[in-house]
Amino acid sequence: IHEDPTRDLFLRYEGDWVKGQRHGHGILMYDREGKAVYEGSWKQNLKWGWGVQRYASGSVFEGEWYAGKRCGRGTIVWSETGERYSGEWQDGVQNGVGIYVWRAPNTRNYHFQLRNRYVGHFANGCLHGTGFFLYSTGAKYEGRWNHNQKEGHGALRREDGSLGWSERRT
Numbered sequence: 001i002h003e004d005p006t007r008d009l010f011l012r013y014e015g016d017w018v019k020g021q022r023h024g025h026g027i028l029m030y031d032r033e034g035k036a037v038y039e040g041s042w043k044q045n046l047k048w049g050w051g052v053q054r055y056a057s058g059s060v061f062e063g064e065w066y067a068g069k070r071c072g073r074g075t076i077v078w079s080e081t082g083e084r085y086s087g088e089w090q091d092g093v094q095n096g097v098g099i100y101v102w103r104a105p106n107t108r109n110y111h112f113q114l115r116n117r118y119v120g121h122f123a124n125g126c127l128h129g130t131g132f133f134l135y136s137t138g139a140k141y142e143g144r145w146n147h148n149q150k151e152g153h154g155a156l157r158r159e160d161g162s163l164g165w166s167e168r169r170t
Helices: none
Strands: 012-018 020-030 035-044 047-052 060-066 069-078 081-091 094-102 115-123 126-134 139-148 147-159 164-169
Touching: none
Parallel strands: none
Antiparallel strands: 012 020, 020 035, 035 047, 047 060, 060 069, 069 081, 081 094, 094 115, 115 126, 126 139, 139 147, 147 164
C-alpha cells in the first residue's frame, strides 16, 4: 500500500510493483471516498492491459488499455447522460467498429425513455464510415458518415418499412 501525502490530490495504490513502478495487477484510488478508482493491469506505471476505471462522476469504463490510454475493446457508460459506447478504442477515443446508444428526446410524453442507436464505424470519436442509425421511433438510416454527418449514398426506412428517401450526398 502506498499513499502519496505530497500531492494535493489523494492517491492510494495497492498492488504489484517492479523497480519502484506500478507493474502487474493493482488498484489506484484517486479519492478517499473510493468513487474514482482504477483496478486492473499496470506496466511501467501506466494502465496497460485489462482494467476498470470508475470516475467520480459515476461513469465507468471497462476494457483494454495501452500506455495509459483506452485502446482495444472496451465499454464506457456515462452516468450523467445514460449514454453507452461499446466497441473499439485507439489513443483514448472511439476508433473502429462500435455501438453507441443514447436517450432520445421524449417529445411524445412516453412513460419510458426511448433510445437512439448507432452501429458502425468510428474515427477519432466521430461517426465515420458505414453504419446504421436506428432511431427510437423505429426508423432506420443506413449509409456512410463523415465526422458525424451523413455523406454519400444512404437510405432512410420509416417505421413501417417504407423507403423515406435514398440519395447520394457528396
